Amino acid sequence: MKKKLSIAIGGFLTASMMLTACGGTTSSTEPTSGSAEDDYKVATVRWADWGEDYHKGFPDQAAAEAGINITWNTILNSDWGDKKAVLLAGGNLPDAFVGSICFTETDILTNAGTFIALDDYIDEYMPNLKKIMEEDETMRALATSADGHIYGLPSKKPCRPTVANQMFINKVWLDNLGLSVPTTYDEYVEVLRAFRDEDANGNGDPTDEIPFGQGYADSVMFFCLPFGTTIGADSTYMMAVQDGKPVYLPITDNYKDGIKAMHECFEEGLIDPEIFTEDTSMRDAKLMSETPIVGSAPGWTADATFGANADQYAALPALVGPDGNQYISSDPEHWNYSRYEFVVTSDCKDPGPLLAWADKFYSEDASIQNFYGAFGVGVEKDESAGTYKVLEPNDGNSADTFAWIKSLRDFGPKYVADGFNDKVSYAGENGDAAKLLLDKDVKQYACEAYPNVSYTPDQLNTLATLYADLEAYVSSNQATWVADGGLDEQWDKYISQLEMMGINDFLQIQQDAYDCYNANK
Incomplete structure (x- = not known):
């Protein structure tokens, strides 16, 4: 089952007392420079208090490579409801939010000035995404709002089935x-x-x-x-x-x-x-x-x-x-693709380097690590064969819970091309593996679904x-x-x-x- 859960992502509130009150936690990447211009605040939501390991793999490594410092604000889903309206009404915003259900399309399109259009930044700072949107028309159509602008980054998840x-x-x-x-x-x-x-x-x-x-x-x-x-x-x-x-x-x-x-x-x-x-x-x-x-x-x-x-x-x-x-x-454009996985707010002084960091998420290596966990933790890569093995949990949790603890899982920018799933194997029992096995017998009967329109x-x-x-x-x-x-x-x-x-x-x-x-x- 895929339960549709109604969640949203809370903001990074400047006042630390407000953060404590809403149950948020903060952590930072290791500084790569002393410049405040390289510092960014990024907020996300978690289903449960699973700690901070989800960003300590690929996201933080990519930030270090990009030469920026990310201060993460992790908000529990249960705490967000009381804060959303205040935040949209003029609360102190982080530089960006990660996660497709942080704000609805109504939130984004009716709060003019809160979320910035990303079109020009994609052209200048995001060569990976730009190339993907040229080759995969669904990614471009999905990302483009009804007014013709792009306000959030799209995603295509790995290891997702055709059948729902x-x-x-x-x-x-x-x-x-x-x-x-x-x-x-x-x-x-x-x-x-x-x-x-x-x-x-x-x-x-x-x-x-x-x-x-x-x-x-x-x-x-x-x-x-x-x-x-x-x-x-x-x-x-x-x-x-x-x-x-x-x-x-x-x-x-x-x-x-x-x-x-x-x-x-x-x-x-x-x-x-x-x-x-x-x-x-x-x-x-x-x-x-x-x-x-x-x-x-x-x-x-x-x-x-x-x-x-x-x-x-x-x-x-x-x-x-x-x-x-x-x-x-079958509805891959809703189950497998998603929009608004990364939105940048008007409080961000220099979106370019932040979006250059997000562009690093658009590779096969990044996508599978951001879905299961870092190499050596959640995934093992065979460099010579170009294949991946999803590892068994090493902490006693279920495979699904372990993936949520160690990665952004369903949220955040990702992209894998058609056929990627054939490169992935599983070391042990895994719900994703079971679903993909079922998929093989019936996916040929999929017909066109109503797309994820704006x-x-x-x-x-x-x-x-x-x-x-x-x-x-x-x-x-x-x-x-x-x-x-x-x-x-x-x-x-x-x-x-x-x-x-x-x-x-x-x-x-x-x-x-x-x-x-x-x-x-």
């Missing part, structure tokens, strides 16, 4: 019942019927099995995936691209057919009757029950979805749907109110149609109501943003 969340099925249950892994939607439904009717988990109770349950992804859209509901990342407004045109999935025939099919399964008792009403604790209790009771559900990986029961589950193949096609949920401030303001109402109406009807049916009779009224609520304005915003994105390539 996916469906899993209990392989032990299949074996217990003498069934094969389904390969089509119709076969999948037959398997769910067997899970319903028989003692699939072998505990002597043939009534405690839940054939399909809520997982760690949109369970409705993933159940309907064989019908073409190719949902992307969480922040894409349920948009997709079909025949080169942006579409809103909840008004497509794919969605309509999928919901009708899901209702039939709901009526048959193949779907958890509490799927629309249970909270996350109820969901987790079912997914991680001591005796497994959920036959199938969506998530990121089996271990992230089913916990201690993970070894019972296997990824479903991309099921052949009624139209004869196979679909997966909106104007006016568009963002409109979307903030317009989409909230649309989403609530769509969700209410979705639950009703899956549980009670009636979609065919109510569809025309549903579309008419969405039009009255402004769906055409919403679609025009998405089309305009999509056109702007493509124009920036």
Whole structure:
């Protein structure tokens, strides 16, 4: 599972008492000169108090090579909420922030004068990034805001899959019942019927099995995936691209057919009757029950979805749907690429050397170290072969936690070209390795996703109110149609109501943003 967490990065506040109050810590690179002009303050956020090792590898080494001194301000995520508004209203700013979720696009575009445009600095101080953006049109389109300027540096992470969340099925249950892994939607439904009717988990109770349950992804859209509901990342407004045109999935025939099919399964008792009403604790209790009771559900990986029961589950193949096609949920431009990974504030007196330092992050060596840890700590490089091995943790932590402790992990500038993942191996068990292994079997079914577009401030303001109402109406009807049916009779009224609520304005915003994105390539 990839949980979408809402975080932001706190500023380096000049007053040390304010730093202490918000739980921040500071540390500096070894001075390379005595000039104050070479000193920069950089702020970032951490999920937990993992110490300062994350910057002591490549980031600090690169700063020394660049001849600058970095004073790091590490802010705990839990402390940022109370400080953000004050900072944007005129608090003392650091020179830069690292991390794509430090500020939303709305924050950046509506606070004119707080964050500087980087276009000219990239041309002069960032040859690595400039070359990358010339060769990878996605990086340029992603970095360019709706007003044509670049306010934050983009990133493409290493060792990220093509497939996003996916469906899993209990392989032990299949074996217990003498069934094969389904390969089509119709076969999948037959398997769910067997899970319903028989003692699939072998505990002597043939009534405690839940054939399909809520997982760690949109369970409705993933159940309907064989019908073409190719949902992307969480922040894409349920948009997709079909025949080169942006579409809103909840008004497509794919969605309509999928919901009708899901209702039939709901009526048959193949779907958890509490799927629309249970909270996350109820969901987790079912997914991680001591005796497994959920036959199938969506998530990121089996271990992230089913916990201690993970070894019972296997990824479903991309099921052949009624139209004869196979679909997966794939959205690399949101999962693998990101924008605003490094923003420079108006308080920075000399951005050039700072951005020259950030430019050093745009290499394969830098990217994998900033994702797993420094060479000799998190990664080992074979210079002659040009390959990398991700090392096992040496401190007793999980591989994922160790990577967060020793590197910037998901945050900060990075870039690897297509094919880089083939150069990487893993010394031990690793969630990234497991996901990439799953990826090999289904990535060929990826289709174009709605890209990570940029909106104007006016568009963002409109979307903030317009989409909230649309989403609530769509969700209410979705639950009703899956549980009670009636979609065919109510569809025309549903579309008419969405039009009255402004769906055409919403679609025009998405089309305009999509056109702007493509124009920036």
